[in-house]
Amino acid sequence: MEQPSSAASATPTPSETVLTPQEMGYLKALGNKPDVSGMITFNPGDIEEGHAICGQSSESDDEDGWSEGAFSGPPTVDAIIENEWDGADYQAAVEHLCPKYLSVLRKAKGGFTDGTYEVGKDIKAGTYRTTPGRITDCYWERSTAGGATIANDFVKNAPGGVTVTLMRRGEGFTSEGCGNWMRG
Template sequence: MGIKVKLGLGAVVGIVVIGAVSANGSNNGDSGSGDNGKDTSAAQHESGKKADTKKGGTADKAAKKVAFEGDGDFQVGSDIKPGTYRTTGNTDGMCYWARAKDASGEMDSLIANDNVSGTSYVTVKASDKLFQTKDCEDWEAVDAKASGSPATRMKGDGGMYRVGADIAPGTYKSSGNADDSCYWERDKDASHSMNSIVANNNVSGTAVVTIGAGDAYFKTAGCGDWKKTG
């Protein structure tokens, strides 16, 4: 069982250790879609995905059903409602978010945080006081039940995929990984707590993982692209 290092707000993500450690440095705390057989990412799953940055026009934001923007501090209950949200299309790990129990800005206020490439899903709880987001694409609300036409391939650096909506459950293979740079994680929810992790690993060479139908999310970072083999 690995130990998770707590990051300061806006900090760069630390290296993941094999064991119950979240990818990309999520901190300890409470707990798209494509045609089958085609390369996809949760970013491609987005209907009406804008070609420009999050600073695009009103029509782009309307198409995305934006819940709140990708930069700012939001008070839970007044600025944003509790629920699960998604940001997609982020590059180079520059997107940063944090759930906090107060607005002190101190380390002890952090519930969970992450640096994101690709897509991230986050469940903001009613007990959270503040949600911080910086350099992320706009956030949209996610329905409680997964739906869609899940794909059988996914990008190895695509971030988080929702099982049953973005990707189908099953056994997947990723090849050509070097220096333990490939990290995968099976999750039972999007709280990004230690308790949400079902299993995880750092991999060199070929990675094989079975994503269960009972898994809620699959996270992948720094891996070769994944293909369903069974």
């Protein structure tokens, strides 16, 4: 009498993983190309990272620490700016896996956080405003290439945020305690 074989349950390999059309689009946007049979070889962590970017991670904490704050929820303007997620991988995740956040990604593009910048090199000229929320104890300064102050302000309390226009290439901009800035 023949005994039934007991096949061990194994973790699916990337070639056995069933992907949604959105996940396929995401992987292709990351540069993964299908082979002649139409199969895409990929790192399963790429899919998890893409979902984590969109706040869809099923893991509470993974080896890379994605859930430790960086990807702890849906994309926000502040999270994108603070983590400089304007790269192709972040764009691909939002476009393919959570397109409802495209407007958030657009708002964050070109934004920056507190620091010292050169207009035309680090940031573009234009009008910037702090991301939504009350601003307290914020100092900003526009300066010439030689370091002379063009304009500055210490904002004690701005419930509606702060707006600054950066006009010239080579102009300096410094921000301390203001948080994140987005175009607009």
